[in-house]
Amino acid sequence: MLKLERISKVYKVGVFGGKELTAVRDVSFDVEPGEVVSLIGESGSGKTTIGRMVLRLASVSSGAITLDGVDVSTVKGSGLKGYYRKVQGVFQDPFSSYNPIFKADRVFGMIRDQYFPEVGGTEWRHKIGASLEAVRLDPDQVLHKYPHQLSGGQLQRLLIARALLLDIKLLVADEIISMLDASTRIDVLNLLADLKARGLGILFITHDLSLGNYVSEKTVILRRGAVVEMGATELVFGNPLHPYTKKLLASVPQLHKKWEQVEAELEVRDGHAPGGDGEPTTLVEAEDGHFVARGERG
Amino acid sequence: MSTVSLRVENLRVWYRTLRGDVQALDDVTFAVADGEIMGLAGESGCGKSTLGKSLIRLDGRMRHVDGTVELDGKQLPIWDTAKMNGFRFKEVSIIPQYAMSAMNPTRKIGKMVEELLESRGVGFGAMRAELDRRLELVELSRDVLDRYPIELSGGMKQRMVMVLSTLLNPSLLIADEVTSALDVSTQKAVAETLVGFRDRGFVKSMIVITHDVSLVYQIADSIMVMYAGKLAEKAPTDVLVAAPRHPYTQLLISSLPEVGVRYADKRLTGIPGTPPSLLHPPVGCRFRDRCPLAFEKCLEEPPFVEIEPDHFVACWKAS
Numbered sequence A: 001m002l003k004l005e006r007i008s009k010v011y012k013v014g015v016f017g018g019k020e021l022t023a024v025r026d027v028s029f030d031v032e033p034g035e036v037v038s039l040i041g042e043s044g045s046g047k048t049t050i051g052r053m054v055l056r057l058a059s060v061s062s063g064a065i066t067l068d069g070v071d072v073s074t075v076k077g078s079g080l081k082g083y084y085r086k087v088q089g090v091f092q093d094p095f096s097s098y099n100p101i102f103k104a105d106r107v108f109g110m111i112r113d114q115y116f117p118e119v120g121g122t123e124w125r126h127k128i129g130a131s132l133e134a135v136r137l138d139p140d141q142v143l144h145k146y147p148h149q150l151s152g153g154q155l156q157r158l159l160i161a162r163a164l165l166l167d168i169k170l171l172v173a174d175e176i177i178s179m180l181d182a183s184t185r186i187d188v189l190n191l192l193a194d195l196k197a198r199g200l201g202i203l204f205i206t207h208d209l210s211l212g213n214y215v216s217e218k219t220v221i222l223r224r225g226a227v228v229e230m231g232a233t234e235l236v237f238g239n240p241l242h243p244y245t246k247k248l249l250a251s252v253p254q255l256h257k258k259w260e261q262v263e264a265e266l267e268v269r270d271g272h273a274p275g276g277d278g279e280p281t282t283l284v285e286a287e288d289g290h291f292v293a294r295g296e297r298g
Numbered sequence B: 001m002s003t004v005s006l007r008v009e010n011l012r013v014w015y016r017t018l019r020g021d022v023q024a025l026d027d028v029t030f031a032v033a034d035g036e037i038m039g040l041a042g043e044s045g046c047g048k049s050t051l052g053k054s055l056i057r058l059d060g061r062m063r064h065v066d067g068t069v070e071l072d073g074k075q076l077p078i079w080d081t082a083k084m085n086g087f088r089f090k091e092v093s094i095i096p097q098y099a100m101s102a103m104n105p106t107r108k109i110g111k112m113v114e115e116l117l118e119s120r121g122v123g124f125g126a127m128r129a130e131l132d133r134r135l136e137l138v139e140l141s142r143d144v145l146d147r148y149p150i151e152l153s154g155g156m157k158q159r160m161v162m163v164l165s166t167l168l169n170p171s172l173l174i175a176d177e178v179t180s181a182l183d184v185s186t187q188k189a190v191a192e193t194l195v196g197f198r199d200r201g202f203v204k205s206m207i208v209i210t211h212d213v214s215l216v217y218q219i220a221d222s223i224m225v226m227y228a229g230k231l232a233e234k235a236p237t238d239v240l241v242a243a244p245r246h247p248y249t250q251l252l253i254s255s256l257p258e259v260g261v262r263y264a265d266k267r268l269t270g271i272p273g274t275p276p277s278l279l280h281p282p283v284g285c286r287f288r289d290r291c292p293l294a295f296e297k298c299l300e301e302p303p304f305v306e307i308e309p310d311h312f313v314a315c316w317k318a319s
Helices: A047-054 A077-086 A104-115 A121-134 A152-164 A182-197 A209-215 A233-238 A243-251 A259-266 B048-054 B109-119 B124-137 B142-146 B154-165 B184-199 B213-219 B237-242 B247-254
Strands: A002-013 A019-031 A036-040 A062-067 A087-090 A170-174 A201-206 A218-223 A226-232 A281-287 A290-295 B004-017 B020-033 B037-041 B062-071 B092-095 B172-176 B205-210 B222-227 B230-236 B305-308 B311-313
Touching: A002 A047, A019 A047, A019 A062, A019 A201, A019 A218, A019 A226, A036 A047, A036 A182, A036 A209, A047 A170, A047 A201, A077 A087, A077 A104, A087 A152, A104 A121, A104 A152, A121 A152, A152 A182, A182 A201, A182 A209, A182 B247, A201 A209, A209 A233, A218 A233, A218 A243, A226 A233, A226 A243, A226 A281, A243 A259, A243 B184, B004 B048, B004 B205, B020 B048, B020 B062, B020 B205, B020 B230, B037 B048, B037 B184, B037 B213, B048 B062, B048 B172, B048 B205, B092 B154, B109 B124, B109 B142, B109 B154, B124 B142, B124 B154, B154 B184, B184 B205, B184 B213, B205 B213, B213 B222, B213 B237, B222 B237, B222 B247, B230 B237, B230 B247
Parallel strands: A036 A201, A036 A218, A087 A170, A170 A201, B037 B205, B037 B222, B092 B172, B172 B205
Antiparallel strands: A002 A019, A002 A062, A218 A226, A226 A290, A281 A290, B004 B020, B004 B062, B222 B230, B230 B311, B305 B311
């Protein structure tokens, strides 16, 4: 469905844009319907930039993003509107995603004005009811409230419901869990799993490896804009091959294992990690569907 | 049994708001032993940061209602901001939540340290050798003292503030969400540095405030869980994680996804409902509405009692 082919993003920085900064380097992967793909990286790894490029909020410097064979970067006007019917994003901070003086039903009303002017009142209410049910919210509890009257988890679910109104095929979820409390974040994760079962493709962007492990079929590990390892989630987490992936896994605090034990199991060594300082790497298929970056110097 | 370093008894701290008092910290009693690192965990709004702040400085909206705090046998006058000056930084110190913005941006770091020490009547010259040693310990070069805070990266600022907060070897150190804004690998380094500070005797005891139970599981000797302004459970780390007795702790721990587990079709469950408002908290147990075990007795407030040595729980079903 969504296909990223060797995409890069170069920013001009410094005085008069004299310097170039490569935020994303040669990234390729795809998202199929009914699949959650986690994009995992630390700050500055380019994970958000990739999400923004998919959502057309940032331009692509080279490479191509296609949705069902249509190049995303060239769609304009009504084509772009059609694209946003299929692809929507939800972001990290639910408190700043809303206009504070709009009630929740007005947020939905704007979708109606933009995309469904022909839909009648009863049918529209029915539609809202269905998408709120999909995110397990009670319409009476949320519709006539201002954003500050709702909790973070409710706001995040409302944003997902808003996206569902458009019959989307792909959801870009950029750190949507990070600002939620432990006891409610699992509900939002489970919600993503339900949506996946309905055939939605989800690009799940996060810095938290345990969330990616829980929810996704496929995992892409990014470092400084380049893919260091990717493949089926159980392969990447169960049999990490790249030193950087091992280091990340060894640093995540776990609940029933201490750091020393995890480190010993993963045999983390301080050594040369390919791709460390912008050194060119190539992705090698180490086992079936499990790719890892190898340095060209060997 | 080691000696008690910090003893907090019946502490109540409320926030003044236009709509009335928010009972953010209600009847909190606990002790921290010499050399103990205590993790303080809970969700946002549970009062964990309020507890941390109460031990060092009440801000203008906070009101000390009741209770005492004793550190190394001396009473801390936490209700009196001016009197606390004598203890702050020397006896009790804090690494604030936003260490990135904790330093004066208009001073070079060395100058700022000098002014800070002088305000406490300590000469910069006498401390210089020790300061250099500690910078080396956290892998910062001495040059940082000649730089402005803006020239340092987030991780470097965090380490600088850690050195600064512990420079006068305070008895108690409060670390408030110090790792939550950091990447996982940096997070681990910072957490291990905290343990190192305790092992080297820079601080006697430590309270590590966090929303992340798995982080304190890695470094703390004991963990205390708070819910809606009250203590729910306190126990040695392994006991609390492996055999929690409070329903809230049990549900909280079972709702955390982990990297070492394969989930496939297994589902974790969250805790339904939301914490109560602390403006007019409900009578009895504050977890009652969300608790699967709640019964009539929960309309009475459960006391925070020791059910096994060093294991305290506030739940009628546990005792």
